[in-house]
Every structure is written in C-alpha cells, then in structure tokens.
Amino acid sequence: MRLPNWLHKFASPPHFYRIAARIEPWMLWSGLAAIAVGAFGGLLLAPPDYQQGDAYRIIYFHVPAAYLAMQLYALMAIGSAIGLIWRMKLAYAIAAAAAPVGLAFTGLALATGMLWGKPMWGAYWSWGDARLTSVLVMFFLYLGYMLLHASLEERSTADRAAGILAVVGVVNLPIIKFSVEWWSSLHQGPTISRLAAPAITWDMLWPLLVMVAGSVLFSMAVTLTRARAEVLLRERSARWVRDAAEACA
C-alpha cells in the first residue's frame, strides 16, 4: 500500500520543520488563552453540582488530561505503525515526541482522579476499578516506550522496538474507554461522549469544552516543539539543519 503524495511532501523533514515552526506559536498561545478562559469559567462561573458541591470542578482539569492521555497514545501508536510499515522517519520522530507529553497528561489524569476520588468515594485508589487500573497500565506503557527507546543505542532499532510496544499497547485504549460499561466501576459512566444529549447542563459544559479545546491546542504545540527537536537530532548531518540552527543563533 502506497502513501498519498501530499503526505510524502508533508513528511519531508525540512518541510515539516518549517510548517511546525510557523503554526506552533499560534497553537500555544491560543491554547493557553482557551485554558485561562475555561479555568475561569469552570472555577468561578459554573454553578456547584447538586450532589458533589464544588468538588466536581476537578472535572475541568481531570477530563482534558484523561482525554489527551488517550489521544496522545493513539498518536504515538499511529506514528509508530506508519514508521514500521512505511519506514517514515518523521512518523517515528512524532511518536517519540508525543510520548513524554502523553506520560505527563496520564500522570495528571491519575493524580487529579485520585484527588477527586478521595472526597467522592472515600479513597484515593481502588485496585478493583477497571478504569483506574487500565489508565495506570497506559502510564506504564508510556514509561516502557520511553525507557526502551532510550536504552537502545542504535536509533532505528530503538524506533522499531519501542514502536512495536506502542502498537501492541493500543489494545488498552478500548479497554480504558469501555471499562466503565463492561465492568462494575466506581468511576462514573460517559457524560459527554455518548450518542444521546450530554448529561450535563450547558453552564457546566461550556467551560469543559473550552478547557478540552485549549488543552488539545497546547499539547499539539508542545508535541510539535519536541518533534522539531527530534527532527533536528535525526537529521543533524543534513545541510538544512545546519542552516536552521545558524538562523536561530
């Protein structure tokens, strides 16, 4: 199977580096602005929940982190799969750049989830809960990917080995997503990502949507910055890299 021509053009490292440098500041600042608006709306404007009181406001930080943890894992796995199948170096670079960002968001989702669990469930953690345990497995998959990648001297071998781990770990994503439906869980079921209307009032929903959008933009900007560094490392002998490094001196 062949890749489309436009993708080949985009996958050219100098082309990607230039495009990423151009769009990254826009994504970063619009993401930070949206996060500020969403946090203000969620913490100060949204009404308290009739059952959870103010504790539910953790949702404005927990949900974007958990959403991004899964999306970034999918990005890492897709990048690795493209690298394994079509030997595209840029795809490996993007996968390697997404891993630390995804790890940070998974850690944040776990920590904020625990801080929400204590007042609502009476415990920070429950090993019997499939959602909590499967997200912890994803945290270790990210960690495993990064450690495996860093431990192998030859970069192409490291890319392939870590890429296989990332692709195999994709099986955990549907388990995370559907764990609250398949098994009895302390964690609540889906509130927004379901076919029916969201089970949350608009006053509470809009700050959450703004926070998710802002966090997505922010994570893309950070991943692009890391991907640019990865591309420079991998292409360090190329003429365009020397020119790019000098231009930024």
Added chain:
Amino acid sequence: MREFLAMGGYAAFVWSCVGLSFAVFAGLMLTARRRLRSVRGRIRIRQRNAAPDEGSWELRA
C-alpha cells in the same frame, strides 16, 4: 462560592488539582522549549568545532 474561594468544604482538593495542572502545563512548555534550544545549541557547537570524527559525536537525549 465564597466558601469555595475560602478553601472551605472540598475546595482544597480542587485547588490542589488546579496547582498541579498548571505546574504540569508549565513544565511541559519549559522542557520542550529547553530541549529544542539545547539541540540547536549542540548543532551549532558541532558546526563550529567541525570534528573530523563524525561518529564520535553523540547527540542522544
């Protein structure tokens, strides 16, 4: 709202999450930029030194 801002009830858990989240955002942004700057710097140093033995130069991590 006044109780929430005064850290009453469960507000301490919420504000802990807020602090943690902003610390993670700041950490991600700063480490990504520092890494890009460091890679660029090492490439410039490599260029200036123009080492004859290209293989001995290691940029990883």
